Amino acid sequence: MTKRQKRLFLLMCVLLGAFAVSPVSYGMHIMEGYLPVTMSVCWFAVCIPFWVLGFNSIKKNVEAHGKSISILAISGAFIFVLSSLKIPSVTGSCSHMTGTGLAAILFGPTAVSILGVIVLLFQAILLAHGGLTTLGANTFSMAIAGPIVSWLIYKGLDKAGVKKGVSVFFAAAIGDLFTYCVTAFQLAIAYPSQDGGVAASLVKFLGVFAPTQVPLAVVEGLLTSAIILGLESYASSELTDIGFLNGSQKA
Amino acid sequence: MQYQNLIVFLIACILAMLLVVLLGAKKLHERRERLAHSHDHSHEDPCHGHSGHGHGFGKLKHDHSSGVFSIDYYAYISAMRGWNPAFKVFFSLLVLILCILFNSIYVSLFVLITMGFLIVYRGKIPFHQYFSTLTIPIVFVIVGSITIAIGFSREPMGEYNLHLFFFYIYTSKESLMKMANLMLKAMGAVSALYLMTLSTPSGEIISVMRKVHVPKLFVELMSMIYRYIFVIMETQRKMKDSAESRLGYVDFKTAVKSFSGTASNLLVVSLKKANAYYDALISRGYNGELLFLERKKALDAEQILLGCSYILLMCGVFFACRIPPVV
Numbered sequence: 331m332t333k334r335q336k337r338l339f340l341l342m343c344v345l346l347g348a349f350a351v352s353p354v355s356y357g358m359h360i361m362e363g364y365l366p367v368t369m370s371v372c373w374f375a376v377c378i379p380f381w382v383l384g385f386n387s388i389k390k391n392v393e394a395h396g397k398s399i400s401i402l403a404i405s406g407a408f409i410f411v412l413s414s415l416k417i418p419s420v421t422g423s424c425s426h427m428t429g430t431g432l433a434a435i436l437f438g439p440t441a442v443s444i445l446g447v448i449v450l451l452f453q454a455i456l457l458a459h460g461g462l463t464t465l466g467a468n469t470f471s472m473a474i475a476g477p478i479v480s481w482l483i484y485k486g487l488d489k490a491g492v493k494k495g496v497s498v499f500f501a502a503a504i505g506d507l508f509t510y511c512v513t514a515f516q517l518a519i520a521y522p523s524q525d526g527g528v529a530a531s532l533v534k535f536l537g538v539f540a541p542t543q544v545p546l547a548v549v550e551g552l553l554t555s556a557i558i559l560g561l562e563s564y565a566s567s568e569l570t571d572i573g574f575l576n577g578s579q580k581a
Numbered sequence: 582m583q584y585q586n587l588i589v590f591l592i593a594c595i596l597a598m599l600l601v602v603l604l605g606a607k608k609l610h611e612r613r614e615r616l617a618h619s620h621d622h623s624h625e626d627p628c629h630g631h632s633g634h635g636h637g638f639g640k641l642k643h644d645h646s647s648g649v650f651s652i653d654y655y656a657y658i659s660a661m662r663g664w665n666p667a668f669k670v671f672f673s674l675l676v677l678i679l680c681i682l683f684n685s686i687y688v689s690l691f692v693l694i695t696m697g698f699l700i701v702y703r704g705k706i707p708f709h710q711y712f713s714t715l716t717i718p719i720v721f722v723i724v725g726s727i728t729i730a731i732g733f734s735r736e737p738m739g740e741y742n743l744h745l746f747f748f749y750i751y752t753s754k755e756s757l758m759k760m761a762n763l764m765l766k767a768m769g770a771v772s773a774l775y776l777m778t779l780s781t782p783s784g785e786i787i788s789v790m791r792k793v794h795v796p797k798l799f800v801e802l803m804s805m806i807y808r809y810i811f812v813i814m815e816t817q818r819k820m821k822d823s824a825e826s827r828l829g830y831v832d833f834k835t836a837v838k839s840f841s842g843t844a845s846n847l848l849v850v851s852l853k854k855a856n857a858y859y860d861a862l863i864s865r866g867y868n869g870e871l872l873f874l875e876r877k878k879a880l881d882a883e884q885i886l887l888g889c890s891y892i893l894l895m896c897g898v899f900f901a902c903r904i905p906p907v908v
Contacts, residue, residue: 339741343750346727361718363681363770364725364763370681389798396869400859403802404851407809411817412844436848448803452810455778455786456653458717462674462774463681521729521763524756530732538728549837556841557848565849 346538358428358513358543359453359468362461369520374466377447380474384443391441402437406445409433410452417549425546430509431502432554434477435484446473471512480505494562495555503551510543511536586902590687593898597695598702600890604883605703650814652714652778659780660705665880666785667792672888673777679895680769686762687902688895689769695891696772704780714779718771722764730760783807788875797870804871809858813851820847 365373391398413429433442447469453459460468480501487497514535523531561569656662661669680692697715701708731752742751777786787807791800820843824830829839 335741339752342727343731345723346731359721361721361725361767361771362774363677363767364721366684367678367681385796385799388802392798392869396863397856397859399798399801399869400805400855400862401852403805404809404813404855404858406802406806407813408848408851410806410810411813411847414814415817415840415844417840444799444802448799448806451803452783452807454774455783456650456810458652458714458771458775458778461770463677463770517725523729523732524753525732531729534728534731534733538724552837553841553844556837557845560842560845561848565845565852 358472358510358539359450359460360464360513360516361459362454362464364461365464365467365516365520367463369516370463370466372466373464373470373516377443377466377469377474380443380470381447384440387440388444402441402445405433405437405441406448409445410449413449413453414457417553425542425549427550427553428472428476428506428509430472430476431480431498431505431550432557434480434505435498435501435554435558439474439477439481442477443469443474446477449473467513467516471509471516475512476505476509479508495559498555498558499551502554503547506547506550507543510539510547514539586687589901590691590898593691593894593901594694597691597891597894598698600887601695601699601703604887650811651710653783655704655706655710655714655779656782658705661700661703661780662782663878664780664884665878666781667789668880668884668888669777669781670786670789672891673773675892676776676895677770677773679892680773681766683895683899684762684766685899685902686765688899689762689765691895691898692769693765693772696769696776700772700776700779706779711775711779714775715768715771718767722767726760726764729763730756732756784873785875788873801869801871809851809855812854813847816850817843817847 388402392402409429409432412432413427415426417425417427430442430446433445437445447465450460450465450468450473451462454461454465483504484497484501487500488494514532517535518528518532521531522528523534526533676692676696680689683689697711700706701711731750733748733750741753742749784804784807787800787804790803791797824839824843828835830836
């Protein structure tokens with residue numbers, strides 16, 4: 331290795347380190363063109379059953395109460411706006427919420443699979459975050475896997491009698507972390523490392539995205555629980571519209 | 582480097598650009614006249630009221646770091662807006678998929694350069710604006726690609742090794758090539774996507790989706806969400822301004838409190854609006870389908886010619902520059 335090569339290589343590693351610790355917002359959207367075609371198709375196929383389930387539940391809802399289409403639409407727009415806002419952070423850099431935990435707790439995992447794919451589509455079209463070929467993979471991690479985990483944790487802790495603020499915090503934070511693990515896994519199976527295979531690659535991706543995603547998950551948990559508590563204290567009549575306080579989680 | 586490949590690649594690029602320029606020149610005169618006659622193009626836009634907000638956002642805050650809707654803004658002012666929307670959607674999707682399928686450095690570079698040229702020259706999007714849009718995914722490209730290229734181990738294993746106290750970071754020429762290929766492929770794909778998003782407003786993309794029979798309820802939800810986004814964004818901006826003017830974001834703790842307060846209040850206000858909008862829709866005879874009057878944008882010979890020859894050129898570059906693909 332010549333001196334110049336060594337310097338370049340060092341520069342590359344420093345660059346990686348610098349970008350990895352700068353909390354980047356939409357870091358967990360796999361960008362357009364980043365997955366091979368077979369992988370993209372596979373992730374779309376994985377999503378299809380969830381989409382069918384979600385679509386049918388929304389359809390039934392809209393047929394029963396016509397008004398719910400307007401409520402669903404405004405909820406989707408709300409998730410989009412929430413995820414495009416800069417959230418407060420200690421360092422003053424800009425990062426964003428994923429909103430998956432909040433959406434799952436408010437609207438239930440079935441509706442979120444459809445709302446989520448629309449939000450991700452608009453994020454790709456309007457904000458250039460994520461992409462069309464990677465839509466399947468992104469939907470699976472952010473609108474299916476994350477919300478389901480959040481919702482299960484929320485329900486479980488709620489049944490166990492944990493205080494609402496606490497259970498929402500854990501649901502949102504762990505849902506966020508799970509989303510990040512799924513994305514790292516998606517990247518790892520698309521690009522296994524040469525000598526360690528998928529496992530080594532997974533460790534690399536988890537490690538590189540951890541400095542951003544772990545603090546972000548904590549902040550997201552704090553914000554989500556504050557939002558839910560705020561809603562509960564002065565919006566119970568609106569919340570019955572989306573079936574939050576009834577215990578029926580269907581939007 | 583293989584000089585033959587380079588030459589083929591350069592010729593293809595120049596041909597594609599010439600094509601764009603020549604086909605444009607023929608039409609330019611005609612279009613200027615048409616534009617002079619009808620400068621009220623806002624009328625054809627069914628969601629004028631809401632997109633108006635988008636314009637305001639775009640104009641006020643140009644750079645992508647703060648302006649959330651700069652892409653939406655440029656989609657409305659693009660000179661390629663008069664093109665047939667279905668053509669733009671399918672053309673850019675086809676180029677996007679081919680770019681990923683071919684998986685060749687030359688094709689990716691070809692797409693990156695010529696798509697950029699098409700968007701800037703024909704779409705009349707300012708170059709620095711296009712460039713700053715291209716840099717949105719740059720962090721993901723850098724972090725993701727370098728992660729793929731390097732490995733960690735206890736012993737020096739690769740061609741290039743870097744010793745860091747306990748372990749080595751290593752890489753090889755092959756993985757560096759793979760990294761470059763992936764970066765270019767992703768950027769090429771992104772620029773193909775931009776051809777669609779920087780020239781076609783979302784309303785038109787949604788109407789193309791309706792034409793290819795995406796489920797009605799899904800399309801309906803999409804068009805409603807698109808409009809609501811601007812309403813909620815506006816409400817949020819006002820709430821944030823008033824919180825900020827009262828020192829609501831002065832330190833981390835207060836900021837968390839204001840942010841979550843704003844967010845939960847935003848949801849309440851939005852839900853109230855959803856009720857009002859539904860009443861408004863019903864009172865105008867809404868029965869589950871929003872239909873908009875659209876201006877017919879004919880698919881003319883220029884677009885077909887450009888599309889076909891572009892795809893042919895792409896295939897040409899691929900077959901002529903066939904280096905063993907780096908998997």
